Amino acid sequence: MAQFKAFQPGVEVYGAVVLSVTEGMGEFRTMAERILAQHGIVKPQPDTWYPQQAWLDSFKTISEQIGPRTLFAIGKKILDTVGWPAWIDGLETGMRAIDLNYHLRHRLDGVPMLNDQTGELTPGIGHYELKGLTADNSAVMVCNNPYPSELDRGIITAMGRRFESSLEVRLDTTQPTRTQGADSCTYIIEW
Numbered sequence: 001m002a003q004f005k006a007f008q009p010g011v012e013v014y015g016a017v018v019l020s021v022t023e024g025m026g027e028f029r030t031m032a033e034r035i036l037a038q039h040g041i042v043k044p045q046p047d048t049w050y051p052q053q054a055w056l057d058s059f060k061t062i063s064e065q066i067g068p069r070t071l072f073a074i075g076k077k078i079l080d081t082v083g084w085p086a087w088i089d090g091l092e093t094g095m096r097a098i099d100l101n102y103h104l105r106h107r108l109d110g111v112p113m114l115n116d117q118t119g120e121l122t123p124g125i126g127h128y129e130l131k132g133l134t135a136d137n138s139a140v141m142v143c144n145n146p147y148p149s150e151l152d153r154g155i156i157t158a159m160g161r162r163f164e165s166s167l168e169v170r171l172d173t174t175q176p177t178r179t180q181g182a183d184s185c186t187y188i189i190e191w
């Protein structure tokens with residue numbers, strides 16, 4: 001499934017995450033608010049839930065009208081706009097926490113997609129899968145979700161730079177990508 005199309009209806013996104021659009025667009029906040037409103041997200045509030053497809057439609061408009069660098073900036077802001085688990089103590093736990101927080105900040109038919117009591121993840125939105133860290137200071141992350149590839153690159157970059165300031169993330173163009181209609185994108189992480 002390509003980017004910008006929800007995997008299933010009934011999925012909602014937590015408002016604090018939606019606010020990353022306005023934060024990530026900085027001085028163009030008014031434009032961000034206009035684009036969100038164009039897709040039915042009017043004056044987003046941090047503790048309100050919004051339809052995932054409306055948020056994805058907003059990303060598509062941003063991609064078409066402004067460009068991928070803005071999606072990258074928004075992705076980097078997501079870490080600042082939502083809470084993250086206190087147990088994150090290094091690069092590997094941080095990268096693995098992306099998938100958990102992703103599920104926690106989405107719900108399906110009113111039910112959070114991460115059961116914080118059991119740790120069980122509800123299927124239906126995909127995953128952020130860290131393939132492990134290597135001795136040569138690299139890792140691979142596979143993102144199987146409906147979000148734009150540059151947004152994911154921003155999220156991964158921001159998390160990684162909390163622990164490794166020289167960290168860089170690039171899309172592995174030798175693998176299938178959502179930008180070409182595939183179900184996932186693979187990122188090479190190096191520091």
